[in-house]
Amino acid sequence: MKDLEINEFGSAPGGEYGDVEINGIGKVKGDLACKSLEVNGVGKVSGAVESNGAVEVNGMFSAEGAMRTENVEINGTMEVEGPLACGALEVNGALKSGALQAAEAEINGAVSADGGAAFAGGFEVAGVLKAAGDLTAGDTEVDGELSAANASVQALSVAGSMKVSGGLTGGDTEVDGELSAANASVQALSVAGSMKVSGELTAGDTEVDGEVSAAAASVQGLSVAGSMKVSGDLTAGDTEVDGELSAANAAVRRLRCNGEAHFGGLTASEISVDGALSSDGDIEADRIDCDGEISATRQISADEVRICGGVEADEIVGDRIEIGEEEESQGGGWQFRWAGKRIAVNVSGKGGRPARRARLIEATAVRLFGVEAEAVNGQDVTVGPGCVIGRVDCSGTLLISEESEVREVVRPSAQE
Amino acid sequence: MGLISKKELLQRTGISYGQLYRWKRERLIPEEWFIKRSSFTGQETFFPEEQILPRIESILSNKDRYSLSELSRMLSADIAPGVVEGTALGSVEEIAPEVMAAARREKPGEDWSLFELALLAAVTEAGTRLCVAPQDLPELTELALSAAAGGALDAVLTVFFVGTEVHALMHGANTPLTFDREIQTAYSVSLRETAEMLKMNHRALFPALKGV
Numbered sequence: 047m048k049d050l051e052i053n054e055f056g057s058a059p060g061g062e063y064g065d066v067e068i069n070g071i072g073k074v075k076g077d078l079a080c081k082s083l084e085v086n087g088v089g090k091v092s093g094a095v096e097s098n099g100a101v102e103v104n105g106m107f108s109a110e111g112a113m114r115t116e117n118v119e120i121n122g123t124m125e126v127e128g129p130l131a132c133g134a135l136e137v138n139g140a141l142k143s144g145a146l147q148a149a150e151a152e153i154n155g156a157v158s159a160d161g162g163a164a165f166a167g168g169f170e171v172a173g174v175l176k177a178a179g180d181l182t183a184g185d186t187e188v189d190g191e192l193s194a195a196n197a198s199v200q201a202l203s204v205a206g207s208m209k210v211s212g213g214l215t216g217g218d219t220e221v222d223g224e225l226s227a228a229n230a231s232v233q234a235l236s237v238a239g240s241m242k243v244s245g246e247l248t249a250g251d252t253e254v255d256g257e258v259s260a261a262a263a264s265v266q267g268l269s270v271a272g273s274m275k276v277s278g279d280l281t282a283g284d285t286e287v288d289g290e291l292s293a294a295n296a297a298v299r300r301l302r303c304n305g306e307a308h309f310g311g312l313t314a315s316e317i318s319v320d321g322a323l324s325s326d327g328d329i330e331a332d333r334i335d336c337d338g339e340i341s342a343t344r345q346i347s348a349d350e351v352r353i354c355g356g357v358e359a360d361e362i363v364g365d366r367i368e369i370g371e372e373e374e375s376q377g378g379g380w381q382f383r384w385a386g387k388r389i390a391v392n393v394s395g396k397g398g399r400p401a402r403r404a405r406l407i408e409a410t411a412v413r414l415f416g417v418e419a420e421a422v423n424g425q426d427v428t429v430g431p432g433c434v435i436g437r438v439d440c441s442g443t444l445l446i447s448e449e450s451e452v453r454e455v456v457r458p459s460a461q462e
Numbered sequence: 463m464g465l466i467s468k469k470e471l472l473q474r475t476g477i478s479y480g481q482l483y484r485w486k487r488e489r490l491i492p493e494e495w496f497i498k499r500s501s502f503t504g505q506e507t508f509f510p511e512e513q514i515l516p517r518i519e520s521i522l523s524n525k526d527r528y529s530l531s532e533l534s535r536m537l538s539a540d541i542a543p544g545v546v547e548g549t550a551l552g553s554v555e556e557i558a559p560e561v562m563a564a565a566r567r568e569k570p571g572e573d574w575s576l577f578e579l580a581l582l583a584a585v586t587e588a589g590t591r592l593c594v595a596p597q598d599l600p601e602l603t604e605l606a607l608s609a610a611a612g613g614a615l616d617a618v619l620t621v622f623f624v625g626t627e628v629h630a631l632m633h634g635a636n637t638p639l640t641f642d643r644e645i646q647t648a649y650s651v652s653l654r655e656t657a658e659m660l661k662m663n664h665r666a667l668f669p670a671l672k673g674v
Contacts, residue, residue: 313487349484363483365478365479365480365484405504406505409483410479421504424479425479
């Protein structure tokens with residue numbers, strides 16, 4: 047086939063050519079089929095372009111139809127009114143097309159795809175990619191800006207900015223920059239930057255060193271050193287909080303809170319608190335261990351409750367409850383006596399100890415040191431030094447320290 | 463509605479605080495059954511007596527056979543166990559043959575919902591307790607079915623005599639009944655408790671429970 051070369055100013059009819067080169071201002075009137083196309087000046091094809099080889103644009107080029115070619119390298123600007131399908135795509139300048147399809151792509155300039163963008167293989171955006179439709183790609187690296195309606199990718203790395211107005215589906219995801227989506231479902235997730243999901247976030251093991259916000263979240267293991275805010279429900283496996291975590295209702299496996307965690311309600315198998323854990327509702331677990339601060343507007347309920355730090359709740363209930371420690375008592379050792387009637391003793395001062403307060407503490411076995419409560423009910427109850435209790439109702443063994451104050455004691459009547 | 467205090471509940475059932483709260487966490491005892499009332503000693507918790515005692519009995523009877531989560535599913539009123547084929551009704555010994563026959567005449571060849579099975583078992587229990595003659599059970603069954611239109615599992619069936627005539631009344635669990643002096647004999651059965659007992663005793667009949 048004959049090659050086509052347009053220098054200075056010229057035009058040629060559409061048709062089949064060999065290598066096509068436009069160095070000046072050239073126009074091909076109609077569809078163009080060629081071995082290769084190189085545009086160094088300003089070129090225009092008033093139809094579709096099909097090339098067996100490469101398309102290289104160093105100047106400006108536009109095609110009124112679709113383009114299908116092996117590889118595309120754009121250092122200038124290219125506009126394709128129809129869809130663009132190619133092998134490897136490299137954009138250092140600017141590209142505007144309809145739906146974009148490439149085997150792989152490296153975008154250093156700006157790409158705007160009016161339709162969707164589909165990259166069969168790996169895909170890198172150092173510049174800007176705006177896909178009006180859906181993005182589909184293999185391993186994706188965003189160092190610049192990427193926006194799409196919905197995105198379905200493999201491994202995802204966002205150091206720049208990625209905005210998905212709809213749903214994001216990905217493999218292992220790393221966010222050092224900013225990522226936002228309506229919904230996101232990814233594998234392992236690591237966020238050192240910022241991730242905002244207006245809807246539901248689903249992920250595998252999740253590590254948050256930066257900021258994450260979502261309406262709802264369901265993840266596997268969760269580690270929050272930064273900040274994670276879930277306005278709705280959170281479901282997670284083993285969870286560690288060194289930073290801040292908040293959610294409406296949370297159901298996790300084991301929770302270790304060294305930072306601050308706040309929930310509407312919390313259910314876990316085990317809870318360990320060295321930081322601060324608070325709930326606007328209930329905190330429920332099989333076991334609760336707190337050396338920090340734990341508070342619930344309503345009820346703290348667990349089989350085993352051991353609190354050495356501070357606690358405030360309306361009710362603390364369960365099987366075995368131990369709040370405070372014997373070693374806290376002053377003056378070395380303390381004395382007990384059986385209490386079978388109303389008694390009143392002075393409270394010894396315990397400055398510097400965190401507040402331990404509840405309206406009701408109720409369990410099979412209760413041991414309290416330095417606790418204020420309106421009522422304590424249990425089968426076996428020990429009221430140690432520093433306690434101020436309104437009423438103790440004990441059906442079994444009762445021990446009350448002389449260094450505590452109990453206004454009323456209820457014991458089983460003789461008939462029971 | 464009869465209420466029982468938490469303290470009395472523990473004394474009567476012999477369960478511990480630990481058990482009570484563990485079963486609450488496992489949703490074996492609904493939170494709404496913990497009814498807080500002010501008393502001279504402060505705030506106290508009460509339970510609906512007619513519901514809590516049979517529930518605790520169910521749990522104690524079955525806690526060694528099933529895990530707490532299995533029990534929670536079986537006892538949950540939210541579980542819709544599907545319908546039971548009419549041909550399977552014969553295996554439900556809680557429903558008397560006369561009641562079964564009358565029910566089949568009302569709905570020949572059709573499937574039966576858990577609500578309807580609980581109603582038939584409740585008719586059988588009330589009929590037995592009030593010594594309703596076997597030949598009167600079919601009429602009682604028809605009356606109960608007629609009263610049960612649009613009913614739900616949280617209802618109570620009360621069977622009573624007006625003279626020698628037996629009648630059936632469906633009402634809410636929280637609706638106390640006061641009869642006039644002409645009616646001296648009445649017996650009430652909670653459909654919810656009856657349904658739970660049927661689910662427990664006849665797991666094979668309820669496909670949705672088969673995965674448990």
